[in-house]
Amino acid sequence: MKYPVKIIKKNHDDLYELTVPDLPGCQLKGKSIEVVMNGITEVIANHLSILAEYGESIPHASLIDELIANQPNVIWAVVDFDIIPYLGKSHKINVTLPELLITRIDDRVNKSEEHKTRSGFIAAACIELLNKNKSN
Template sequence: MKYPVKLEKELTADHYQITVPDLPGCLAKARTIDEGLTKIDQAIASHMSILAEYGEAIPTPRSIDYYVNQAGQLAQSNGAVWAIIEIDISPYLGKSHKINVTLPELLIKKIDHQVAQSPAYKTRSGFIATACLSELQK
């Protein structure tokens, strides 16, 4: 999943505050944007681990446009830098279970071809899980 992050330069300090609007309370502080993106990536992983530990749902991310255009948010966004952090949420969805799925042969060949061509998908199961998560986010 791709989560938007907001980086704001603190006027009274020499650092950025980085927040993840879809994950309330998930934030980091850093002297540079690059350092901030690394720190917020770690903060998101910790946040997701806590959600998984307590059996909470993983929040679906919204777009940057949603936050920038949200009523009253535009004035607060001046000077902010927005970025996208991609997080593999599969480790936070719980234990894997084997299931039996029946698919047409041509579809399986297309899936296998896509998995072979893209390093983003390590296995057929990973591809199917990603496709399912994408569909469930709609």
């Protein structure tokens, strides 16, 4: 999931504050943009772990263009974060797919650094489609 993040320079304490608008309370302060960008994945992981522990759903990411339109005078960035480990326990299911589609999936997985397994690829594709339909 590609979560937009907002970065604001806090002049009174000379720090940068990074917040994830889609994950209320998920924020980090640091001495530079590099520091907050490097640390935010751990903060997101901790936040999503708590949501998963309490059985809460993982919020989908907002469109960064909409956020920029509403708050154009701040620094915006995107953090690509794998939410699959926070969706709950894995269950084995039997799925029937056409052979050509399986071959295409396997070829993509073999060439991809992002997807390590066929199951991970299918899960990511499902999440993307579900989130796309949710915003429509």
